[in-house]
Amino acid sequence: MHESTSRLNNKKNYESLDSAVYIVGAGPGDPDLLTVKAQKLLQSADVILFADSLVPQQILELCREDAEIIPSANKTLEDILPLMIERVRSHKSVVRLHSGDPSLYSAIHEQMYLLAEAEIPFEVVPGISAFQAAAAKLKVELTVPGLVQTIILTRISGRTEVPETEELTTLAAHQASLCLYLSVRHVEAAQAKLLQHYCAETPVAICYRLGWCDEKIRVVPLNQMADCTHQEKLIRTTLYVVSPALSQASARSRLYHPEHNHLFRPSHS
Structure with a gap:
């Protein structure tokens, strides 16, 4: 203590x-x-x-x-x-x-x-979740206008079964920002399921022990996700963020656009 x-x-x-x-x-x-x-x-x-x-x-x-x-x-x-x-x-x-x-x-x-x-x-x-800490560390927004507007928080089946309707291949079909918890021991299976819907070059952030003194963050293409995990010898406390938002594509929100009017910023025309 x-x-x-x-x-x-x-x-x-x-x-x-x-x-x-x-x-x-x-x-x-x-x-x-x-x-x-x-x-x-x-x-x-x-x-x-x-x-x-x-x-x-x-x-x-x-x-x-x-x-x-x-x-x-x-x-x-x-x-x-x-x-x-x-x-x-x-x-x-x-x-x-x-x-x-x-x-x-x-x-x-x-x-x-x-x-x-x-x-x-x-x-x-409530507390901060790892997916939020990961986005902050990566300096990205996981919902980018015109690119991706949905975040999926999930895991692959292991000792705890995932319902069939939430199977990873099914969720990957949305091509959303997908945050994969508790799946490092099944990384090969996870990568194979994700590759059925995401292209091989989709960026993946591999985030180990976020916020700890031995934190590691690696960003690799999806087809290198398993190899990088093994090279870094990661066996627990790892979050995967799979998202087109990690590509740093340029986009602009409507919220602060001069042509966008709302309650606090009415049209002056």
């Missing part, structure tokens, strides 16, 4: 929280990308139950010196849930800290269901 001046001072300044579970998105890795609300909750909570394999230790420097810190990487839901229930019933506030945004691949559905069943109050606090 990290000791820092900021953390030691937090003990004196924290605000009282309700006895509840706060499911908080920690973002992709960079502590500076936490929301203000997430920071306040971390500074105030009695208990921090965090996914230690996916959330950097530096984020814990925001916590109170006397907060109970519980890593969860080695725990099952059957271990985690009783911990949260017992602490809340003991009149403590619990932050359940997930990586990225809780709405994406965070396995919070079953947690919320069981907390509600146990009549334990909870709140969900």
Whole structure:
């Protein structure tokens, strides 16, 4: 557990929280990308139950010196849930800290269901997702007028099956900005499915541990996606962004065009 001046001072300044579970998105890795609300909750909570394999230790420097810190990487839901229930019933506030945004691949559905069943109050606090951090790092907009206007967030089938109607080949047919999570171990299969609809030269950003000190970002043509993944020895925590927007094609939005009128900028003709 990290000791820092900021953390030691937090003990004196924290605000009282309700006895509840706060499911908080920690973002992709960079502590500076936490929301203000997430920071306040971390500074105030009695208990921090965090996914230690996916959330950097530096984020814990925001916590109170006397907060109970519980890593969860080695725990099952059957271990985690009783911990949260017992602490809340003991009149403590619990932050359940997930990586990225809780709405994406965070396995919070079953947690919320069981907390509600146990009549334990909870709140969900959103975070920055990896696809948003990737676009910022790449300095691109994933919805470019006249080029692409849709973003698909998905994964390939693996240990967790994807519904047949959401199979990767089907989604690739849209040729949208496609952000592929949790698929690095099946990269050859993913590349083959994507190539059925995207051309071989479509840019792919391979983003490893975004926001961490060992972050890697490589942009390659789609037909080199698997080879680059293996060359970089990537086996986890990798996001693929497949998009024509990565080509840096020139385009202009209608929103700020002088011929585009709206409520706040009416026509002067």
